[in-house]
Amino acid sequence: MQSTATPTTFSRTNPFHAKVLKNVNLNGAGSNKETRHLELSLQGSGLSFVPGDCLGIVPENDPELVAAILEEMKWDPELPVPVSKQGDTLPLKEALAKHFEITLLTKKLAQQAAAMTDNEQLQQLVSGDNIKEYVEGRDLLDLLRDFGPWKASAQDMVAILRKMPPRLYSIASSFAAHPDEVHLTIGAVRYTTHGRERKGVCSVLCAERLHEGDLLPVFIQTNKHFNLPESKDKDIIMVGPGTGIAPFRSFIEERAVSKAAGRAWLFFGDQHAATDFLYQNELEGYQKDGVLTKIDAAFSRDSEQKVYVQHKMLENGKELFAWLQNGAYFYVCGDKQYMAKDVHEALLSVIEQEGAMTRDAAEAYLKDMQEQGRYQRDVY
Template identity: 75%
Template sequence: MKIVVLTELKKSEQPNEGKKVPAYSRTNPFYAKVIKNINLNGAGSSKETRHLELSLEGSGLTYEPGDALGIIPENDPELVAAIIEEMNWDPNEAVTINKQGETIPLKEALTKQFEITALSRKLLQQAAELTDNEELKRLVAEENAEELKEYIYGRDLLDMLKDFGPWKASSQDIIGLLRKLMPRLYSIASSISAHPEEVHLTIGAVRYTAHGRERKGVCSVYVAERIKEGDTIPVFVQPNKHFSLPESKEVDIIMVGPGTGIAPFRSFIEERSVNGTTGKTWLFFGDQHEATDFLYKDELEAYQQKGVVTKITTAFSRDTEKKVYVQHRMLENSKELFEWLEKGAYFYVCGDKQYMAKDVHEALITIIEQEGSMTREQAEAYLNDMAKQKRYQRDVY
């Protein structure tokens, strides 16, 4: 999905009540009040998945199932403080943040305006001009491109500043090298028909250790650790025309959404429940442990009892001796799955692009090949045809 750099807006710039409300957008985000922020995972889980409910009251914002919500996050204050301490900078020093010459305190600039958790080749090449460090000059040389790529992976601005000093640079010099802090997009996990003037999100907190330090996802940990109920956060709706429900209420759908990939399918299910859809609904969900990681379990089972969801097939990879994933469950149900496809069912995938979506794609081709008595080429053509008809849709990241 395309992500656009946004300009930070102060809350005072929001329109007053009684005035005509302007259209909120990427460049003019709406400050949405947090209604609910809870952890969906049970005690003992290795994961933390936040269910976030935001009020859109007074915004005029609306969305369709399949759309995304953009959040403009703030950087981790501990990382900002560590950078300032490392460089012995004055946090209150005024720095210029744009071509218009706008100035704000350094600490605020590092917190709200610039990307400090990721490095780029261009950044290191430019930084090499601001130090006599021979190692950095060697690293950015053309012949060491692979080594530079390796260094960049999993490192941040603090690493660069620590590794390649002493610096012949002011805070303004370093700020001038940084990219703008980008909004993060999340699949919407609610139907506005079911929750008027609200939007819900399902966000997995990203935390890991690399190069001797704990790392945190900019937006996911902002939401998990620092956003409380009653706070407001700047948001905008990002339409997604390539991931949407069938126009007909009679069409069957198959949804594969392990982990936080469940988000848009919660939206789909709520929408179909409100609209009285007669088409069948089959959900494949997976995660590590059923006891702690079955996101929205009670809701989903209630929808199944009401007949809104026809079938729920789960794969909990750490509950079995051999790891079982959603693609394995698809293959186990290949005959029925292919029957649904033959009757015109739409097939949706949401979640991890690197592994899961590829494995699901391969499983789908295998199912079509075997159950349809086709060659692999014919099975691929069948799936390509489904994609052209918008019956095979993916929202992967």
């Protein structure tokens, strides 16, 4: 008798538990950074992706942070608390670890919490404009410590928490090159603020607590606005400093497998050449094989004057503009706040200078590239 069971489709609401095949630090000894290269098995998942897509990870909170919250409130870790509208429950400790967002404070959360305490300071904060400033860089533990005593039960408190959102990362491998795997490039986020050390929920899980053989709940998130050109003859220019290299590793692997005829130029940047040139051997191998035409790397801490990717673009302005005139696609991946703005500015300057255009004409040229899908950004 034939089985009529339909194959499971894995998705954001039903993630696939991928086995960790490899988890290594890409940075050399003495680096200020820790960038993990993660290889996960997709065997049996039926999942596939194209270069430019993202992988969603459903992370778990830091057990130390969960323990500190339980300790602060003297809550029973085994107390069942509701985690869904359907009335599903989990023990409090597990709910805080796996289900709720506890590292991010919002104005709304502070306002709802204010109803659960007589603390005047919190009442004043939520009624004024300073609440925005307070929630910035603080978490649930700060709120609980700063504004007790609380009149709320554990159930009351978790009822106002948001569900933990998945974290999205650009995929760093090509499905054609590694059909049953997905690779990621994740920078561990650690910093100190308001007197406590803070850790990125997912990045530090990957850096400190995820080992080979462990399972990680994942799903594929398509990215319609960041893709290789349909024609393999087109040239591509990729600007990806730091972990921004991730999707470009996928692009390069894909072009190697498909034997694309178009040229490829990578701008990469980080702090020190000796410790922070991510995937250096691989990239130089691709250059030797002709898959990568050019690599321009900028290391900001290796010289007195800080050199960034945008400086390398300006240095190569003439050739860069010639590539654009020839129909090249231009991609940027990485930090939205500073890098992407600086790269955009540099690109405008190159078009303006090398194309002998006014600023307005250069902006129109870039807008035209955008409309043709030849200027794509994956910034976060």
